[in-house]
Amino acid sequence: MTRRKLTSDEIELWRKVAKQAERLHPEIPQTVHPTTLPKPTPKKLPKPRIETFEVGQNQPSKPSTNRLKPSITETLRAAPVQMDTKAFGRMKRGKLKPEGKLDLHGMRIDTAHPALVRFVLTAQAQGKRLVLVITGKGKDRDEPGPIPTPRGVLRNQVPHWLSIPPLAQAVMQVTPAHISHGGDGAYYVYLRRVR
Template sequence: MTRRKLTAEEIELWRKVTNQAERLHPEVPQTVHPTTLPKPKPTKTPKVRIERFEVGQNALGKLARNALKPTVTESLRATPVQMDTKAFSRMKRGKLKPEGKLDLHGMRVDTAHPTLIRFILSAQASGKRLVLVVTGKGKDRDEPGPIPTPRGVLRNQVPQWLSLPPLAQAVLQVTPAHISHGGDGAYYVYLRRVR
């Protein structure tokens, strides 16, 4: 809605009304009434300069990559080392042999979670330090779409379960397994000592 300017008659009529009206609060100083507000000036939008591109010419720069959420493997590799550095490097190279193994292949989430809890807590109680949890890599999705979906439900859920109670107090370090022990489809779980 655009404002129109008041005519001289309308301004004169308004002044007569304000002179005859009684003030509601006479102790408050009277202000000068503005006549009309100036029309706001439109701001000019800057023009985007498009440069010509010839065939064979190099592009100006690399396009920015999308900032997607890192995969579970990438986020586990980025976590700081909580255990002995020498033992951690041996474990990452596949030189440490796991003392126990849990295979979750073919299990559903509702049966895999209690099985994992029972396995980790019993392994810690028996004094084991390094166990292997095999989740599998997961199936490729049949429906490719615009929204990326993580591959493998258990592969994504197991690290989260290991960081939540009651397993968080038992687990010292979680890292993807060496290729000889299952690669991205398995995790090394280094347990704390029972005190």
């Protein structure tokens, strides 16, 4: 949008107004006509170079690895140790003998959860410290499908059940069992003392 030129009447009106107006800062010298800056000359930009493009040229050479959720066994092994470190090491090596055992093989979730709650709370009331909960490794799915499904429903649910009320107050440590006690198909549950 271009500015329009002032007419001679408008210029004369402006001069009358300017003579009658008081200066805001009289100590600053007044110039008759402000100097105008010269119009800038446009700089010529270099012509863009057209590059050839190949499909996949920006793709990284090594594909990134998928960051899948770690398995329940890896999560439990990485959990901080809550119990005595020496006893924990002996328990992981299978040197501590469990004082009680619950086998959940063949049970469904609706029967396994109450059985686990009953077993753990009873064992704690009896003063037992280490119990073994056998879940089994679970069956492989017939059809893998697009969504990865963890193997073994009880194997994945039991650690969760042990970490929520009413069992959370009774359980001190959960870790996968030694191979002599069932390996990845069983869990050592170390209980707190009743006070």
